[in-house]
Amino acid sequence: MFTAIKTFSQVITHMSIAFGLAYLLTGSLALGGLAAIIEPVINVALLPxxxxxxxxxxRRHAASRLGLAAVAGEKLSQTGMHMGVxxxxxxxxxGSMAFGGLLAVLEPICNVIVLPLHDGLWERLRGKFQGHGASLGKLAPL
Structure with a gap:
């Protein structure tokens, strides 16, 4: 249950970053909302x-020395795909290439900065709950 809540929180954080940047760039709540919904949906559809x-x-290069390069290539390709979307x-x-380019650079940078902080916070919470013998299933409803 903890992992599901953490994952949901990551999605909300990612969408908030997309919304915030699009809103700051355009001044439009509608375009900010569009970016927050459409961009992750397209990425989720393309990622598999x-x-x-x-x-x-x-798999083709696992036995060769290119195996590690393939892993690095995958990460670079995934970053490029995310930026392209x-x-x-x-x-x-x-209709603005400038806004599109700026968001393509800023959004992944913000995710790289914010999401590790997010994950660290959640890991501290996990440790706190495990240390006290509590679980999220035993917490009082909101």
Whole structure:
């Protein structure tokens, strides 16, 4: 249960970053909301296809020295895909290559900074609950 709540919190954090940046760039709540919903949905739809393709590449090169390079290539490719989706969503919504490019750079940077802090907070919470013998299932409802 803890992992599910943490994952849900990660999604909300990611969507908040997308919304906040799009709103700051455009001044539009509608475009901010569009970015917060459409961008993650497209990434979620594309990620399994991306992982399937890279799984085949890694399997093909697992025994060779290219295995580690394939893992690095997958991460770079995934970053590029994420940036491309962010660019396409904002460019499609605003018609501005400048806004699309800026969001494509800023959004992954913000995620790289904020999400590890988020995960650290959740791991401290996990330790606190395990240390006290409590579980999230025993917490009082909100």
């Amino acid at each position: 296809l991306h992982e399937k393709a890279w799984h085949a590449i890694r 962010a660019f396409a969503v904002i460019y499609g919504a605003t």
